[in-house]
Amino acid sequence: MEAIRNMLEEIKANEKLSINKVVVGVLKNEIIEFLENQNITIHTKEIYLTHKGLSHLARDSKRKRGAGLSEDDILRIPEIIKSPSAVVFDSKKNKLNLLYYDKSISCEKFVKIVIDTKSYDKKLGKITLIKTAGYIVEANLKDKYYIPIEMGGR
Numbered sequence: 001m002e003a004i005r006n007m008l009e010e011i012k013a014n015e016k017l018s019i020n021k022v023v024v025g026v027l028k029n030e031i032i033e034f035l036e037n038q039n040i041t042i043h044t045k046e047i048y049l050t051h052k053g054l055s056h057l058a059r060d061s062k063r064k065r066g067a068g069l070s071e072d073d074i075l076r077i078p079e080i081i082k083s084p085s086a087v088v089f090d091s092k093k094n095k096l097n098l099l100y101y102d103k104s105i106s107c108e109k110f111v112k113i114v115i116d117t118k119s120y121d122k123k124l125g126k127i128t129l130i131k132t133a134g135y136i137v138e139a140n141l142k143d144k145y146y147i148p149i150e151m152g153g154r
Contacts, residue, residue, distance in 0.1 A: 007049075086100075
């Protein structure tokens with residue numbers, strides 16, 4: 001997605017922001033229905049990636065410890081949201097996040113995208129947004145608090 005690429009270039013060059021947020025996908029109806037059954041309302045069906053969020057997940061310190069996404073995987077975020085290998089709901093009371101997974105194209109790990117459906121920002125208002133993203137090993141795809149919503153298998 002060109003908008004993500006432009007935001008990445010601005011971050012690398014320490015330039016002034018030309019855009020602050022971009023829509024990278026939408027919540028599927030099955031996911032919204034699942035959340036409603038959990039008594040969780042969403043702010044927006046659209047999933048946003050903010051400049052601040054992209055700065056967080058693209059920072060060097062995260063990459064150096066092996067958790068930061070490669071540029072190729074960052075640019076795949078819209079594709080992963082559209083066709084994930086799996087989507088799970090983190091039912092831990094203080095979390096209530098959606099987790100999107102897919103196999104990385106640049107390493108042997110999985111890409112994990114954490115989506116907050118009830119985010120609030122003074123400038124942006126109430127939105128659904130990517131909180132963070134990174135790499136995890138396959139063993140960390142399962143947790144007692146994770147409830148599978150969608151399993152792909154690409």
